[in-house]
Amino acid sequence: MTTAVPALKVEHVAIHFGGLVALSDLNFTVDEGEIVSLIGPNGAGKTTAFNIVTGFLAPTHGSVSYRGTPLDGLKPHQIADIGLVRTFQRTSVFPNDTIYDNLLIGLHRQSRVHLPEALLGLPRARLTERKVRERAHELAEWVGLGRRIHDLAGSLSYGEQRLVGVALALAAGPSMLLLDEPVSGMNASETHTFVELIRNIRSRGVTILLVEHDMPMVMSVSDRIVVLNYGRIIAEGPPDTIRNDPAVIEAYLGKAAVHA
Numbered sequence: 001m002t003t004a005v006p007a008l009k010v011e012h013v014a015i016h017f018g019g020l021v022a023l024s025d026l027n028f029t030v031d032e033g034e035i036v037s038l039i040g041p042n043g044a045g046k047t048t049a050f051n052i053v054t055g056f057l058a059p060t061h062g063s064v065s066y067r068g069t070p071l072d073g074l075k076p077h078q079i080a081d082i083g084l085v086r087t088f089q090r091t092s093v094f095p096n097d098t099i100y101d102n103l104l105i106g107l108h109r110q111s112r113v114h115l116p117e118a119l120l121g122l123p124r125a126r127l128t129e130r131k132v133r134e135r136a137h138e139l140a141e142w143v144g145l146g147r148r149i150h151d152l153a154g155s156l157s158y159g160e161q162r163l164v165g166v167a168l169a170l171a172a173g174p175s176m177l178l179l180d181e182p183v184s185g186m187n188a189s190e191t192h193t194f195v196e197l198i199r200n201i202r203s204r205g206v207t208i209l210l211v212e213h214d215m216p217m218v219m220s221v222s223d224r225i226v227v228l229n230y231g232r233i234i235a236e237g238p239p240d241t242i243r244n245d246p247a248v249i250e251a252y253l254g255k256a257a258v259h260a
């Protein structure tokens with residue numbers, strides 16, 4: 001019998017900031033092709049967990065592995081190189097450049113062509129340059145910004161700028177995408193479109209871990225939800241289980257709501 005190795009494995013992770021235990025004994029997995037959300041009230045430890053998985057913070061105890069490879073001690077860019085790529089809460093587009101140029105900048109960061117080759121217009125650089133341009137168009141189409149590709153990024157709505165952020169993350173060719181509050185600041189229609197995009201990204205074989213406050217969005221998109229409170233997992237399961245879990249309701253609404 002073969003046992004499938006989970007894509008992401010977080011084992012016994014704890015982190016202390018001085019006397020504050022921000023996470024303690026955190027254990028969860030994400031399977032290949034799964035959409036998992038990490039939720040919890042403010043200060044529960046979601047962003048801290050995200051930062052540990054992506055190498056922006058080192059845990060005090062425990063370990064994280066991806067496809068069986070320990071991530072301990074790896075830098076964020078090394079973790080991205082093995083396929084785990086994140087987006088950030090703040091949009092990081094260059095507002096005075098077009099979407100296209102933003103994507104080209106992102107793709108050039110990934111591309112292996114050395115600057116001297118590109119400057120000299122050597123054949124390998126020319127070929128790669130053409131591929132990079134094609135890829136920029138594909139990425140803009142993928143996130144639904146194909147028709148706006150030559151608009152200035154600064155002219156986009158906040159929600160659309162987040163889409164550019166997702167396109168930039170996709171530019172790195174992730175096998176797992178970590179989305180940090182991707183729909184914060186989006187209206188209902190943008191959020192709906194974004195949910196479709198997440199499903200589409202997953203359908204192309206990308207595993208997804210999401211930190212998000214928008215409960216209807218989380219409930220509609222997730223296969224499984226991990227709920228944190230005060231740095232500990234208080235519940236884990238599919239949306240229907242989580243929706244009705246008394247510990248989750250209590251964490252969000254307080255005891256009164258459960259006993260009302």
Ligand SMILES: Nc1ncnc2c1ncn2[C@@H]1O[C@H](COP(=O)(O)OP(=O)(O)OP(=O)(O)O)[C@@H](O)[C@H]1O
Nearest residue numbers: 017020021022040041042043044045046047048049
């Ligand atoms: N660098 C740090 N130094 C000290 N304390 C920190 C640091 N980062 C986070 N914390 C604390 O760790 C706890 C968890 O914070 P974290 O930001 O991970 O929570 P969160 O669930 O993401 O919250 P939110 O939903 O408000 O973003 C909080 O008490 C926070 O104040």
